[in-house]
Amino acid sequence: MIPTPSIATPPIPIDVVFRALADPTRRRVLERLVSSPASVSELAEPFDMALPSFVEHLRVLEGSGLVNSQKKGRIRTYRLETEPMKLAENWLSKQRTLWERRLDQLDDYMLTLMEENK
Template sequence: MAAASDTSTTVFRALADPTRRAVLEHLSRAPASVGELAQPFDMALPSFMQHLKVLEASGLVRSRKTGRVRTYRIAPAPLRDAEDWLARQRSVWERRLDQFDAYVTALQEDRP
């Protein structure tokens, strides 16, 4: 199959978990250490760190260790890629749907 490691795949995969999305939301407000990020979650630290690794492998975040503290921060580029993919797809099919609006509406109505 297509090498399951292209950007879209790893980014969407990273986003497909509520814990990881919550981490991103936290980081979108401010950089934070592992401990700060982990604190809201009822999860063993090693388990939580796997999520951080997935996020970092996807390129959505970056980290840096200073002394014994590792600080994470957001990296916007890959997210923009994912968003672009979605926007592109959606624009194509919404143009289509406009043309066939009545037809689609009818279809949706018989699936209540």
């Protein structure tokens, strides 16, 4: 029997969000958008890169749902979307709770060992 190649499943939304957040340029764009929506040229101004390269960062952010854009005439304006950030925050919160519990258990175990070795 010849094995069939597996078809990769699309990443879950949180993977897309974390992939978008992994880049410092994209994080700086999000930080800028916290204050107000902005045009592509306003967002690109502080970055030393070609506009097509910068626009690719915006596409990644929009594809992750972290931003959305609207075009009026020749101006495309981007604004922050909060739901994907909440998804990431909830995941991180669950991980923090899990690891805090595990570290507390380790601490209890270490204290028990120390008491037994006295």
